[in-house]
Each structure stands twice: as C-alpha cells, then as structure tokens.
Amino acid sequence: MDTRTSYDELFIDGRWAPSRSEEATAVVNPATGAAFGRVPRGAVADVEAAVAAARRAFDEGPWPTMSARERSAALLRFADVLESWRDVVEPVIRLESGALPSLIEATHFGIGLARFRYAAEKALTSFDTVTPLQVGPGDVLGASALLHQPIGVVGAITPFNFPLYLNLAKLGPALAMGNTVVLKPSPLTPLEGLVLGAVAAEADLPPGVLNVVTGEGDVGDALVTDPRVDMISFTGSEATGSRVMASASGTLKRVVLELGGKSAMIVREDADVEAAAAAAFGSFTLHAGQGCVLLTRHLVHRAVADQFLAELDRRVRATVVGDPEDPSTTMGPLISAAQREKVLGYIDAGVGDGGTVAARGSDVVSDGFFVPPVVLSDVPATSRSVQEEIFGPVAVVLRFDDDHQAVRLANDSRYGLSSAIFSGNGGAAWRMAQRLRTGGVRINGGGTALDLDAPTTGWKTSGLGTEHGIPGLMEYTLSKTVAFRAGR
Structure with missing residues (x-):
C-alpha cells in the first residue's frame, strides 16, 4: 500500500525513475497555505522518455493485442488495488485539493472509480459489426467488417479541481480500448497522479502502459507536440484548451477537449x-x-x-x-x-x-x-x-x-x-x-x-468531442473497414 505524500521519482516504463530536471516542487495544502509534501518537477526529457515507453508498449508490447477479457481483468485488478488503498488515498486528496470528506468519498474517489470500472467492464463488449452478406458481379459473395481499434499513445492532461476523478475518467476509456497513456497531472495536484503509478505497479500493468510525468507548461507542450503521441485528452480552461488544439494541429493529432462552462x-x-x-x-x-x-x-x-x-x-x-x-x-x-x-x-x-x-x-x-x-x-x-x-x-x-x-x-x-x-x-x-x-x-x-452510460459533450467553446458512456469510449478508437469475400 502506498502511503506517501511525497515522491522522489516519476513513474515511467513500469518503474520509478528520477526526473531529469533534478528539481522538486512543494505540494501545498490550500486550507493552510503550508507545504505538506513534494514531488519531482518533470522536464521535457522526462516526457520524451515516457512517450518512448508508451510508444514501445503500444507498438511492441502485449497491451493492444490482448484479448478484451485479459485487458478488462487487468484494469479491474487496478481498480481493486486502488479501492483497497481508499483509506490512505482519501486523506491525500483532502490535503492536496481542499475538498470536503463527503465530496471526496462521493465524487473524487467514488465516481472516479465507478467510471474507471465502467470502462473496464465495457472493454468486454465488442463494438465491431459486420454488414449483411451481398452477392456482387460474377456471383462473388462478400461483406465488410467495421472494426474499432486503439488509436495508439494518448497524452492525458488534467486540472486541479477533481484530480483523481478526472485522471481515472481519462485512463479508464483510454486503457480499456487498448491505448497506452502518458498522464500529466496539474502541478497543483500531482500526488493524485503519481499514486496511480504506484497502483499500476501493484496491479502489474505491463511496462509503459501507464506513465506519469509531473511538471509545468513546458512538459504539457512537449507532450502535445510530440509526433509519437497520437491523441491528446485535455480537461481545463478554454484558453489553455485553445492553445492545446493549436499546438496539436502541427502533427494532426486527435484531440478531445473538456473545457470551461458558465x-x-x-x-x-x-x-x-x-x-x-x-x-x-x-x-x-x-x-x-x-x-x-x-x-x-x-x-x-x-x-x-x-x-x-x-x-x-x-x-x-x-x-x-x-x-x-x-x-x-x-x-x-x-x-x-x-x-x-x-x-x-x-x-x-x-x-x-x-x-x-x-x-x-x-x-x-x-x-x-x-x-x-x-x-x-x-x-x-x-x-x-x-x-x-x-x-x-x-x-x-x-x-x-x-x-x-x-x-x-x-x-x-x-x-x-x-x-x-x-x-x-x-x-x-x-x-x-x-x-x-x-x-x-x-x-x-x-x-x-x-x-454512467450518459455522455458529456461540450458545445461552443466548452469543448470538442465526447466523454463518458459508450461515445466516450469510442473517442479512443479509430474505425477500420475490412472487406472480404467467401471462398477464393
């Protein structure tokens, strides 16, 4: 069980690794204004290492080619480990985010874990479909299959307000659909990201499937612009979301944005x-x-x-x-x-x-x-x-x-x-x-x-794409049509 309020290393490629910056950032309790922990300040070089690990895990590792049952079992094991750590994680959430215990139990931890489990369980469902058989010219009998396959490496960038909940709400569908992830939590609430690295290690997720890198804007920019990253899932302000979209356009990444509201x-x-x-x-x-x-x-x-x-x-x-x-x-x-x-x-x-x-x-x-x-x-x-x-x-x-x-x-x-x-x-x-x-x-x-089946979609400047429910899972996939014929 991980009981830390301080970390000396980042979680990259299935193990703890020192940050290339060799700098630390204090974690402040917003109810007192006093520091109670510290974490490494991640650097661009850490992003490069994490992306390389995630890329290798997707291109060469077992995660995207696992059966749906195997992947679901691994994620439910992850959820069980986190659930077993509830008594030590919830106090960290209170110290780091300043949330009331009732809100932590119901939303930060409770709904976050429920959304993660939902995605893990839905991973057992096949969303692939086959068109009706047709006879074409020359009496050729055939059909087409529509497959939904993982996108690849996902960069997940989360804000400070509901950190554990939002981390889990992104990791669940991204991992369930076979992607690998580099998670960058808010520099104001990094502990609720790093603890998920500890959970991944305890749950024996394959190396590189989940990587956690802390840091400031330069770390986020490096993640968004890296050509090895196939998708960015970002939750935060409208202004930052606009910059993320502009930066991601250089490599034509898929982008899902959940932004502000009034x-x-x-x-x-x-x-x-x-x-x-x-x-x-x-x-x-x-x-x-x-x-x-x-x-x-x-x-x-x-x-x-x-x-x-x-x-x-x-x-x-x-x-x-x-x-x-x-x-x-x-x-x-x-x-x-x-x-x-x-x-x-x-x-x-x-x-x-x-x-x-x-x-x-x-x-x-x-x-x-x-x-x-x-x-x-x-x-x-x-x-x-x-x-x-x-x-x-x-x-x-x-x-x-x-x-x-x-x-x-x-x-x-x-x-x-x-x-x-x-x-x-x-x-x-x-x-x-x-x-x-x-x-x-x-x-x-x-x-x-x-x-849990109800999706969330931001209209106008409140976002791009959909989160939660089946449509939220589909955001982390690419469709492929495979046409085939009977016989030779």
Whole structure:
C-alpha cells in the first residue's frame, strides 16, 4: 500500500525513475497555505522518455493485442488495488485539493472509480459489426467488417479541481480500448497522479502502459507536440484548451477537449422555488465553485426572484467556510492564492458594473485560500462576472419575464457545457430544453442516480468531442473497414 505524500521519482516504463530536471516542487495544502509534501518537477526529457515507453508498449508490447477479457481483468485488478488503498488515498486528496470528506468519498474517489470500472467492464463488449452478406458481379459473395481499434499513445492532461476523478475518467476509456497513456497531472495536484503509478505497479500493468510525468507548461507542450503521441485528452480552461488544439494541429493529432462552462439554471414562475434555490446553492458552492459544469448563472422569473434570492441568502449565511479537517466545515478553500485573487476580482467587477451583493458569507481569517460564497444580483448581462467562468463560489442572478427571454439569456454565452430548468410544467420545460445550446440539461434536478452510460459533450467553446458512456469510449478508437469475400 502506498502511503506517501511525497515522491522522489516519476513513474515511467513500469518503474520509478528520477526526473531529469533534478528539481522538486512543494505540494501545498490550500486550507493552510503550508507545504505538506513534494514531488519531482518533470522536464521535457522526462516526457520524451515516457512517450518512448508508451510508444514501445503500444507498438511492441502485449497491451493492444490482448484479448478484451485479459485487458478488462487487468484494469479491474487496478481498480481493486486502488479501492483497497481508499483509506490512505482519501486523506491525500483532502490535503492536496481542499475538498470536503463527503465530496471526496462521493465524487473524487467514488465516481472516479465507478467510471474507471465502467470502462473496464465495457472493454468486454465488442463494438465491431459486420454488414449483411451481398452477392456482387460474377456471383462473388462478400461483406465488410467495421472494426474499432486503439488509436495508439494518448497524452492525458488534467486540472486541479477533481484530480483523481478526472485522471481515472481519462485512463479508464483510454486503457480499456487498448491505448497506452502518458498522464500529466496539474502541478497543483500531482500526488493524485503519481499514486496511480504506484497502483499500476501493484496491479502489474505491463511496462509503459501507464506513465506519469509531473511538471509545468513546458512538459504539457512537449507532450502535445510530440509526433509519437497520437491523441491528446485535455480537461481545463478554454484558453489553455485553445492553445492545446493549436499546438496539436502541427502533427494532426486527435484531440478531445473538456473545457470551461458558465452554466445557466432557469427558474420558471411555476417552479418549486425552495428546491430550485437549494440546487442552485449546492451547485455554485460545491468544492468552493471549482467545477466547469456547476450552475453559476441563475435566471429567475421576475415574479419569484425575490423569494429565490431570500432562499439563497439564508443558505449563504449558514455556510461554514473553513478547513475540511473541521467536521463543522461545509465549504472548503480555493486551490491557490492566485485563484482567490482572481475570484475576488470578478466580484469587484460585477459590483463595478452596477450589480449588488445580494448575499455574502462570513470572511475567514486564515493563511488558507478562502473566499466566502457570494451572490450578485441585477448585474448587466454583458458584465465579465456574467460572461466569464469564475471558478469560485460566486453566482449571478438575472431576472426574466418570459420563456423566450430566459432562453435568450441562457444562450447568451460562449459556453455550452451544462444547464438546468426548474418548472412545475414538464412539457414547457422539455420544450425549453430543446432550445438550450448546451451539451446537457437537467430538468428539476434530473435523475437521482449517476448514469454512467450518459455522455458529456461540450458545445461552443466548452469543448470538442465526447466523454463518458459508450461515445466516450469510442473517442479512443479509430474505425477500420475490412472487406472480404467467401471462398477464393
């Protein structure tokens, strides 16, 4: 069992190897601002070694040619090892990301592992198909088979907000479909990437199938531009995603991007306002608002807007912001001092543009990176606080008079990741959902259970390609048609 909060080496070609940079990076607890661990600072030379290992494992190793049953068994063994380490991994997640224990158990670890297992189990399914037999000229009998084969070497680049979950959500489908992977975790949360190297070693994955390299932007750039890498799967900001796509274009790589969001919740006049406010509050304060799918624009019918704001204010005032180690804490810190200053700047911008602070939690006196939850109302729709992703516990409330205006306000965004509608009229909500330019819509909270088969697709600048479900698995494959005939 791996119990480390510090690593001296990177995981390359199935073993631990010292970084070529010979430099170390401190890992900081965002709840205290103090360092609690360290990792190597990866270098471009480390990327080159990791890509070479992944390339060799794909081109010469057994992984892509294993039977589906063998590969699935190996990945389920990986999942079992990680599950057995839960008690030591979850505290590391809390220290590194500042997440509450309940969120770690349910999402960071729980849903992440569930998505990995889903991919491992779906690897047993054959997605290949054969066309009906046909008789052609000269009485030739034949057909065609459509095969789905692994792409090759995948570079997976993940952000700081839900590190273990996102690492597993990429590794699962990439590995299940027979690819090899070089994982580059965020420099702010490297431990949740390196621990997966330790899991791979314990689970006896073949050398080079999974490689983990830490580092800054130069490491990511090297991974994206390396011609031996066949695909990049990136989750992060719109700006960085755009740069990734541009850099990958030089070698015509396949790219899957899951980017930012400024998701709208529409509250119609006939909605259960208390339920809507509870969902809105729970969303924009989840993990201190550090989530791309969170509902941060609340579009509320004018007739119920005051009631909605009062419900939000009550919940905001009751929020206990603090260290996740304290059982009374209900919202933790932001990831860094820089992120805290960015969020505070957006609040000032919203007020400067004419908005009002309708609700604000209590400030925290601490060396940690805390911002209390804030609700801005009556902010102009053109304000930066309305149009740009804040990635902090800040919600904006805009009023509307009819469904047409609500849809127009919801679609007035360059993002299109997620959205929600609260209404007592299911038919009206359904018709409205068809008009929203987003990859997902939840009506009255959506389903009550995690639907692992449901894909996630970012529209507009929220992404490119699909994650999760069968479509997410298919992103890690290339199709091949093989035509054949009966007899000679």
